[in-house]
Amino acid sequence: MKRCDIAAALASEEPRDEIVIKGWVRTRRDQKGFSFLELNDGSCLANIQAVVDEGSEGFERILEMNTGAAVGVTGALVPSPGKGQKWEIKARRVELIGPADAETYPLQKKRHTDEFLRSIAHLRPRTNKFGAMFRIRSETAFAIHDFFRGRGFINLHAPIITGSDCEGAGDMFRVTTLDLGQPLPKDAVEADFFGKESFLTVSGQLSAEVFALSHSKVYTFGPTFRAENSNTARHAAEFWMVEPEFAFGDLHDNMDLAEDCLKHCITHVRTHCAADVELFAKWVEPTLNAQLDAILARPFTRLPYGEAMEILAKCGKTFEHPVGWGKDLQTEHERYLAEEHFGGPVIVYDYPKEIKAFYMRQNDDGRSVAAMDVLVPRIGEIVGGSQREERLDVLERRIAELGLDPAGYWWYLELRTFGSAPHAGFGLGFERLLMLLTGVTNIRDVLPFPRTPKHLEF
RNA sequence: UCCCCGGUAGCUCAAUCGGCAGAGCGGAUGACUGUUAAUCAUUAGGUUGGGUGUUCGAGUCACCCCCGGGGAGCCA
Numbered sequence: 001m002k003r004c005d006i007a008a009a010l011a012s013e014e015p016r017d018e019i020v021i022k023g024w025v026r027t028r029r030d031q032k033g034f035s036f037l038e039l040n041d042g043s044c045l046a047n048i049q050a051v052v053d054e055g056s057e058g059f060e061r062i063l064e065m066n067t068g069a070a071v072g073v074t075g076a077l078v079p080s081p082g083k084g085q086k087w088e089i090k091a092r093r094v095e096l097i098g099p100a101d102a103e104t105y106p107l108q109k110k111r112h113t114d115e116f117l118r119s120i121a122h123l124r125p126r127t128n129k130f131g132a133m134f135r136i137r138s139e140t141a142f143a144i145h146d147f148f149r150g151r152g153f154i155n156l157h158a159p160i161i162t163g164s165d166c167e168g169a170g171d172m173f174r175v176t177t178l179d180l181g182q183p184l185p186k187d188a189v190e191a192d193f194f195g196k197e198s199f200l201t202v203s204g205q206l207s208a209e210v211f212a213l214s215h216s217k218v219y220t221f222g223p224t225f226r227a228e229n230s231n232t233a234r235h236a237a238e239f240w241m242v243e244p245e246f247a248f249g250d251l252h253d254n255m256d257l258a259e260d261c262l263k264h265c266i267t268h269v270r271t272h273c274a275a276d277v278e279l280f281a282k283w284v285e286p287t288l289n290a291q292l293d294a295i296l297a298r299p300f301t302r303l304p305y306g307e308a309m310e311i312l313a314k315c316g317k318t319f320e321h322p323v324g325w326g327k328d329l330q331t332e333h334e335r336y337l338a339e340e341h342f343g344g345p346v347i348v349y350d351y352p353k354e355i356k357a358f359y360m361r362q363n364d365d366g367r368s369v370a371a372m373d374v375l376v377p378r379i380g381e382i383v384g385g386s387q388r389e390e391r392l393d394v395l396e397r398r399i400a401e402l403g404l405d406p407a408g409y410w411w412y413l414e415l416r417t418f419g420s421a422p423h424a425g426f427g428l429g430f431e432r433l434l435m436l437l438t439g440v441t442n443i444r445d446v447l448p449f450p451r452t453p454k455h456l457e458f
Numbered sequence: 459u460c461c462c463c464g465g466u467a468g469c470u471c472a473a474u475c476g477g478c479a480g481a482g483c484g485g486a487u488g489a490c491u492g493u494u495a496a497u498c499a500u501u502a503g504g505u506u507g508g509g510u511g512u513u514c515g516a517g518u519c520a521c522c523c524c525c526g527g528g529g530a531g532c533c534a
Contacts, residue, residue: 029493036493049494084494108469108484109495115526116469171532203534228532229459241534320530331530384534429534442527
């Protein structure tokens with residue numbers, strides 16, 4: 001007989017004479033002559049309770065079925081006379097599939113700290129919280145694809161290994177097949193696998209621009225690597241990024257897309273992972289539902305960078321970092337705008353060109369570019385994007401101004417030579433979206449196996 | 459990388475001025491006829507992150523190192 005997911009068993013409309021459940025023991029409560037065994041198989045947050053009578057086949061090993069053990073139960077799905085669950089299993093047969101020594105199994109039947117669970121990342125998905133987290137992560141990824149597919153966007157698989165050191169979004173990890181334990185040969189770069197310097201991607205944007213100018217609407221969704229020595233709760237060396245790119249659109253279309261995308265994901269996950277999201281609302285961030293409601297309730301505030309700076313200058317608060325035209329928006333500024341002044345998501349746009357990347361489209365005022373960042377309470381920047389410079393002469397001038405080598409950008413410039421068109425796009429930090437959705441405050445707790453400086457366990 | 463805080467039993471934490479290293483949970487053993495992080499009783503469990511120093515005496519003070527957390531910068 002086939003195994004039944006616990007999620008399916010608990011959703012059953014009627015009793016079943018014969019059902020097979022397999023999973024891991026969360027807790028066992030022994031009574032005189034029988035035991036309650038609660039199993040979880042990851043298919044849903046809830047456990048299923050099996051009642052194992054001393055007459056059941058396999059009962060002689062019940063005392064070995066400790067928390068953490070893998071166990072199979074065959075029996076009947078019956079209405080539970082006890083409180084707290086609709087269905088339970090009246091076991092006819094129990095099987096100890098894989099024991100777990102109670103004395104050394106690290107997970108207890110009580111709350112653990114996130115820090116401790118990070119140190120046992122191979123076992124933490126067996127907890128309620130991280131079990132829920134990684135179901136939500138999966139469903140959110142689906143929501144991303146669902147959103148863009150519904151709008152006619154093509155999913156582009158951008159390369160992970162790149163030869164262009166001009167992606168410009170941060171320090172890069174070097175890729176090599178050379179043995180770093182040996183002295184490097186002469187002409188090491190030429191001798192290396194690709195015959196030139198190679199790196200892990202820091203952005204799929206340049207690839208996406210190519211395909212935006214062939215397929216009109218594309219998005220990438222894949223791993224991204226930044227070798228920055230960042231030690232914060234919002235940065236990881238390996239993370240996932242969603243990067244849509246579309247032709248024949250401008251910065252305001254870009255803002256619309258970002259806003260709709262965030263709202264779609266929130267609604268989708270709340271609908272399809274309701275119990276899992278509730279866990280976070282109950283135990284992790286008590287105001288989570290109110291926050292998510294507030295994001296969905298109204299259009300995001302949109303204001304030019306210059307106005308944002310004026311608000312910060314006039315608000316009467318003293319900031320650690322200076323405020324004024326040309327200064328970057330610091331974390332304290334972002335949080336003030338999103339959390340205190342507007343109390344919801346804010347899209348800041350038209351930044352000074354000096355503090356943004358070379359490829360962003362110059363505005364007519366001569367000093368700003370068509371960039372936009374979406375700032376949300378608690379997280380800060382969750383989306384960063386821009387309309388791209390599609391005018392060949394303007395782009396060439398900007399590259400020269402910044403002292404960059406145009407040779408490295410030859411194909412990027414050719415996109416502006418042959419059939420150039422206005423286009424725009426953004427990067428959405430997938431982990432930051434998960435932090436927004438769950439109220440979790442550390443990026444290490446939304447990644448299955450987080451990579452951060454000096455941390456490469458598991 | 460910079461600043462701040464921390465590291466004591468498997469986990470979460472106490473330990474007064476430098477004076478016998480403790481509790482809860484978890485584990486083990488037993489009790490209990492339907493439990494819900496079951497309950498009750500008994501019990502085992504320690505190189506106080508590592509090193510050096512001060513002292514009659516160091517978990518406690520000083521210095522160095524390792525590890526963790528929070529904040530900042532960089533960004534998504």
